[in-house]
Amino acid sequence: MNLRRNKMNLGLIIGLVTIMVSCTSNAQSKDRKDRDQKPPSVEEIFKMMDSDEDGKLTKEEVKGPLKRDFSKIDMDEDGFITKEELEKAPKPERKDPPNREQ
Known part of the structure; x- marks a missing residue:
């Protein structure tokens, strides 16, 4: 049961980190496009x-x-x-x- 909970927590952490990285990279890409226009x-x-x-x-x-x-x-x-x-x-x-x- 404890191993299952650890796997779920790890999955949630990986998912949140992935979302945060994706949002940051999209914002930087938009800034770059605005600057190059x-x-x-x-x-x-x-x-x-x-x-x-x-x-x-x-x-x-x-x-x-x-x-x-x-x-x-x-x-x-x-x-x-x-x-x-x-x-x-x-x-x-x-x-x-x-x-x-x-």
Whole structure:
């Protein structure tokens, strides 16, 4: 009976360790994919955000960092971001996660 209980406990421990290792490796894989993903091109940004398809982005059309930094990117201060202005805009700083000891 005691041997049977020890085998069950060992099986449970092995199962839990397997689940924990699997979850950790999936999370690390997702972090790596997110980090390796390239930012969208100027063309892709305009396809996503230029809702009236006039070739210019207004503050109402943009979101995220473009909305926050609109005045910095709109160099001629006409209220629109053109493809040329976006190409010349400073790139946002990448926020990498802190290094983890492995």
